[in-house]
Amino acid sequence: KAGVTQTPRYLIKTRGQQVTLSCSPISGHRSVSWYQQTPGQGLQFLFEYFSETQRNKGNFPGRFSGRQFSNSRSEMNVSTLELGDSALYLCASRVEAIANTEAFFGQGTRLTVV
Amino acid sequence: AQSVTQLDSHVSVSEGTPVLLRCNYSSSYSPSLFWYVQHPNKGLQLLLKYTSAATLVKGINGFEAEFKKSETSFHLTKPSAHMSDAAEYFCVVSVNTGNQFYFGTGTSLTVIP
Numbered sequence: 001k002a003g004v005t006q007t008p009r010y011l012i013k014t015r016g017q018q019v020t021l022s023c024s025p026i027s028g029h030r031s032v033s034w035y036q037q038t039p040g041q042g043l044q045f046l047f048e049y050f051s052e053t054q055r056n057k058g059n060f061p062g063r064f065s066g067r068q069f070s071n072s073r074s075e076m077n078v079s080t081l082e083l084g085d086s087a088l089y090l091c092a093s094r095v096e097a098i099a100n101t102e103a104f105f106g107q108g109t110r111l112t113v114v
Numbered sequence: 115a116q117s118v119t120q121l122d123s124h125v126s127v128s129e130g131t132p133v134l135l136r137c138n139y140s141s142s143y144s145p146s147l148f149w150y151v152q153h154p155n156k157g158l159q160l161l162l163k164y165t166s167a168a169t170l171v172k173g174i175n176g177f178e179a180e181f182k183k184s185e186t187s188f189h190l191t192k193p194s195a196h197m198s199d200a201a202e203y204f205c206v207v208s209v210n211t212g213n214q215f216y217f218g219t220g221t222s223l224t225v226i227p
Contacts, residue, residue, distance in 0.1 A: 004157070033214070043204065043217040056214050090157060092215075099208040100146040100165035103215060105157035 002027065004093050004106035012112045018079040021109045025072050025093030031055075032074040033103065034066060037088040046089075049074055050097040078111075086113045116141045118207050120218035128226045133192040135221045137205035140186065147188045148206040148215075149179055158204065164188060175199070200225045 005024040013019050025032050034046040045058035049068035066076045072093075078085055088110050092103035121136040139145060146165045150158040162173025169181040179190045188205060205218040 035215075035217075042219045045214045045216075048214060058214070092158075097213050099210045099213050100163070102148060102160050102163050104160070105150075107155075107157040 004091055004104050006089075006091050006106035006109050008109060009107065010110045010112075012114060013081050015081055015083060015113055017081050018077065019081060019111060021076045021078075021089055021091075021111075023074045023076070023091030023093075023106060025074070025091075026104055029093035029095050029104070030072055031094040031097040031101075032068055032072065033092045033094070034074070034076050035090045035092065036060075037090055037108070038086075043090070046076065048097060055097055081113045083113050085111065087111060116143075116145070116207050116209055116216045118205050118216055118218035120203075120205050120221050122221050123219065124222045124224070126224040126226060127195045129197055130194050133190070133195045133199065133223065135190040135203050135205075135223065137188045137190065137218060138186055139188060139205070139207045141207055141209055143209040146208045147179075147181060148208070149173065149177070149188075149190050150204045150206060152202045152204065152220075154201075161190070161203075195223075195225045197225050197227060199223060 007022045031050045033048040036044045048056045052068045063079045068074045088108045090108045091106045094101045117140045119138045148163045149161040152158045162171045164171045164181045172178045177192045203221045206215045
C-alpha cells in the first residue's frame with residue numbers, strides 16, 4: 001500500500017507570492033492533517049480535514065488555508081508569503097479523525113521563502 | 115488543555131547501552147499517547163501508541179513505553195541502542211475533543227559508537 005505522498009518536495013518562493021502544497025493520503029484514509037515544522041517552534045498543527053470538511057484549525061493566520069477533495073487528497077495554500085513561513089510542511093493521514101488512531105506522515109514539503 | 119513536555123532536548127548514549135527518553139503529558143481527558151521518530155530529512159514514523167489498553171506498550175525496533183497515569187508520564191525505552199536509532203523523537207498526546215495531535219518539542223538522540 002502506498003504511503004502518504006506530498007508534492008513538491010522542495011519549493012523556493014519570493015516574499016509576497018502564494019504557494020499551494022499537495023498531499024495524497026493513504027488509500028482508504030479520510031482524514032488529512034497539516035503541520036508546520038520549524039527549528040524554533042517545533043511541530044505546530046495547522047488544520048485537519050475529514051470527508052472534505054475542516055474539522056479543526058490551529059492558531060495560524062488566515063493566509064493559511066486548505067481544502068480536501070472527494071478523493072481525500074488535500075491541498076494547502078499560503079498567500080502573501082513571509083520569510084517566517086519558511087518551514088517543513090508535513091501532511092498526515094488517518095483512517096478516521098478520532099484520538100486513538102495513529103497518523104501516517106508524508107516526507108514533507110520544504111518551503112523556503114526568500 | 116493538552117500539552118506534552120519532553121524533559122530532555124538532547125540525549126547521548128553509547129551503542130549497546132539502554133535508551134531512556136522522558137515524556138510527561140497534561141490532559142483534561144483520557145489521552146491517547148504516541149511516540150514518533152524522525153530521521154534527517156524524513157517524515158515522522160510511528161514507533162508505538164497507547165490507547166487505554168495495556169499500560170506497557172511494545173513498538174517497532176525494540177522500543178517500548180509505559181503509561182503511568184499517577185505520574186502523567188509516557189517514557190520511551192530501549193534495552194540496547196543501535197547506531198540506526200540516532201534521530202529526533204517526538205512524544206504526542208491526543209484526546210477525543212478536537213482529536214488533533216499535540217507534539218512535544220522533541221528529543222534528539224545521539225548514539226556514540
